[in-house]
Amino acid sequence: MTVPHSYPYSERKPKLAVWKFASCDGCQLTLLNCEDELIPLAGQVQIAYFPEATRAVVDGPYDVSLVEGSVTTPDEVERIQRIREISRQVITIGACATSGGIQALRNFGDVAEFRSIVYAHPEYLSTLARATPISAHVSVDFELRGCPINKRQLLEVLAAAIQGRKPRIPSYSVCVECKRRGTVCVAVANGTPCLGPVTQAGCGALCPAFARGCYGCFGPQDSPNTSSLADRLLSLGMRQGDILRIYRTFNAASEPFRRESERHEPGRQSAVSS
Amino acid sequence: MSHKLTDGGQVMHVGTLSRVEGEGAMHIEYSGGEVTKVQLRIYEPPRFYEAFLRGRAWTEPPDITARICGICPVAYQTSSCGAIEDACGVTVPEEIGLMRRLLYCGEWIESHALHIFLLHAPDFLGYEGAIEMAADHPAVVERGLRLKKAGNDLMDLVGGRSVHPINVRIGGFYRMPTIAQLRGIRPVLEDAREEAVETVRLVAGFDFPDMEQPYEYLSLRPEVGYPIESGSVVTTAGKAFPVQDFTKHIQEQQVEWSNALHATLDGESPYVVGPLARYTLNFDRLSPIAQDIAREVGLGTTCRNPFRSIIVRAVELVYACDEAIAIIDRWRDGIVPSVPVPPRAGEGFGASEAPRGVLFHRYVIDDEGIIKDAQIVPPTSQNQPSIEADLRTMVKDWFEADAALDDHSLSHRCEQTIRNYDPCISCATHFLDLTVKRS
Structure with a gap:
């Protein structure tokens, strides 16, 4: 759902907030990596949170909320609702916020077991069984892909949000x-095995330029x-387990990649090789 | 915020800690002239990397563990490569080690410039953040951004991109940069080295609280050079052991108030990793230009004041630029980008110096290369007990000097004390709101 906006702003600078959920901070860092x-940017928008x-914290409501990270705890389920209430536009940045991220690998395992592998006292932890994207909880105005996001795409999305237009982000x-x-x-x-045909553009086709196959960090393209x-x-020599793993990384919970990885689970290969 | 308790004590709680990477809070209790409790509460949600690494292929840890931290992905890639190669009994050629060191110099330059100028300097100059600071000190912020960009440009060239580089693999790289490309970035690094020297002069002029840490310092020390991408472990107490022995010496414990594990060294805590430890244990390994500027500003060959870590970080910034230039000058074309690392059943250990301190990885793999067990000990979980100990010392000093110190000032000072460590909270969860209880 897109909220109608009375942009462009003429009276005041739009207020920008940056929120973090379960993530590595790399997508927020991409904003700080816009050194030039x-x-x-700070002259055109008010960096409010x-x-x-x-x-410094300027109280909401905010015109644009950038949200990094996926929802993995009971507190976060409530926090994203409050952020939606005080934000005109919610824009997710990166694979975690858009598809659950690497931590969504727990969705395929047993979280109780995961907890006990990492922590001696799992009872101290508060965590959910599944890592979910922001869109599973609230309406999102735009989802920017990538693990991590691309700097030029982030600037385009911000410019579009400020100017009240649709961002030019290709889905091919x-x-x-x-x-x-x-x-x-x-x-x-x-x-070289490559996920390029099923993966959305945006990185600048980096991996193949380095003689490496794409590993799908921007998630599924429009019709993969x-x-x-x-x-x-x-036929290029990968094994079933390799195919399961290559579809099950940073966008493992995105629908097309999840379905495909499940087709390659042990005991299900006969359905695949036909 | 703080509130008085019925027993006359006081509790102070600092909400979201700012200008740190990740999420945490702080709780302090002060009663009868003593600091009775200091707890860093890391509420950054757990992400269970060590659990879901089980069942993955031996080739995957560099890409997967990079995602633990967007600020120091090269540290994760380097330590994981070292550990897997150790398990498989492969030693990479010296040139591949050098290219890892060059990429890592890019990460040090980017991360140190980010922390010095954007995260830590505002504490010393009295601003809420770098954007506010830019209004009064545009030249300082612009210098920081130029240095940061130099680091990112180096990472883009060698790694493909600065956040989660794509060019790192077990056994080396997918493609080596050419000497022509490397020579292209050399002038950027020469300018950065000059600006880094000026940065040491700038930050050495800040005001520093008096404080001396009595804790043991731990860092890597390679056979030659300052510790970055490899080395064995040394401490200020004279301990020395290979990385393969780190689990014999370093244990992690879970505490109730934090999602990050606390580390101990031979059962003792706190101990400190990071720039202060590296500098104090390896001053002799810095290049002449880095040693000279450290002497010029009166730093000495050791540093035990955590607030002066910003100067040490700036000296390391000089070194990283200098070292990157030295590697580029020695480089030649025609180096094979990687060597094969066929899997074999075994256990492997790897460690490297992330900008904020030593990062350990351990993996157990089977004969098909499937990971059976993974262990990651990040720098911030090693430093967490020393951060708490520093806060204990400083809060007592501050209250003794001014019993009426208001919460706002106290919170500011506590955050600065925490930022001395450049804590990476995303890494440690497996950070900060402040609560203080006082009377």
Whole structure:
């Protein structure tokens, strides 16, 4: 759902807030990594809440809330509701907030067992059985992909939010970016297993440019044919377990990748190889 | 916020700790002239990396564990590569080690510039944050951003990107940068080295509270050079052991008030890892330009005042730029980017110096390379007891000097004391709100 906005702002600077849930801080850091743009940006928006960068807190409501991280504790379930209530636009930044992130690997395991592997006193912890994206809890105005997000895409999303327009973020595959960049296809030329055909563009097709197959950190593209690619990966020498693992990383809980990884679980391969 | 208790004591609670990486809170109790309780409460939610690494392939830890921390992913990639290669009985050629060191220099430059200028300097200059500081000290903030960008540019070149680099693999890299590319970034690093020297002069002029840490310091020490991507373990108490023995010496314990585990060294805590420990144990290994600037500002060959860690960090910034240039000058084209690391059943250990201190990894893999057990000991969980001990000392001093010290000032000073450690809370959870109880 998109909230109608009375942008562009003419009377005052829009108020920006940056919130953190379960995450590595890398997507927030991407904002601080805009070294050439940070000071001009601070001139155009009021950085009202951004604890990683400043102690100063300006009370809400906020015009734009950037949300990093996935929901993994009972407190976070309540906190995201309050953030939605005081934000005109909620924009998720990164794979954790958009699809659950790497910590959603718990969704495929037993959290009670996970707790006892890492912690001697699991009873001290407060944690949920599943890591979920922000959209599982509240309406989200835009989801920016990537583990981590791309700096130029973040600036485009912020500019669009300030100007009250739709961000220009393509949903096509990494293959398109490789072609544009003039990178020779690593799968065709070298037989390197690559998730490029099923993965959304945005990184600039980095991995193939470094002679490496894409590992899917921007999540599924618009219409991914994950099973057809799985067959191709098998023919390139990957094993069922490898295919399960390659679809089950930083966007493991996104629907197309989750379904495909489950098809390669032990005991289910016969359905796949037909 | 604070409130008086019926027993006359007082509790102080500081809400979300700012300008640290991750989420935490702080609880302090003060009664009868003594600090009776200091607890860092890390409420950063647990993410269970060590659990879901089980069943993954031996090739995956560099990409997976990088996601523990967006600020020091190269530390995770380097320590995990070291541990897996150790398990598989592979030693990488010297040139691959050098390229890891070059990428790591980029992370040190980026992380140290971020912490010195954007996170820590505002404490000393009296601002809420760098953006507020930029209004009065634009040249300082701009210098910080230029240095940070130099580090990020180096990481982009060697690693593909600065947050979660894509070019690192078990056995080396996917592709080596060319000498032409490396020479292209050399002028940026030369400028950065000059600006880093100026940074040491700037931060050495700040006011520092008097405090001397009596704790044991622990760092890596390689055969040659200042510790970054490898080395064996040394301490100020004269202990020395190989990384393979770290679980014999370092144990982690869970405390009720925190989602981060607390580490002890041979049953003792606190001990300290990070810039102060590295500098105090390895001053002789700094390059001449880094040693000279440290002497010029009167730092000495050891440093035990945690508030002066910002100067040590700046000296390390000089070193990282200098070392990156030295590696580039020695580089030649035609180095094989990686060596094969076939799996074999076994246990392996790896350690490297993250910007905030030594990071240990241990893996057990089977003969097909499937991970059976994983253990990660991040720097902040090692430093957590010493952060609490520093707070205990400082809060007592502050109250003795001014019994009416208000909560706002106290909270500010406590946060600065915590920031001395450049704590990475995302890493340690497996950080801060302040509560103080006083009478």
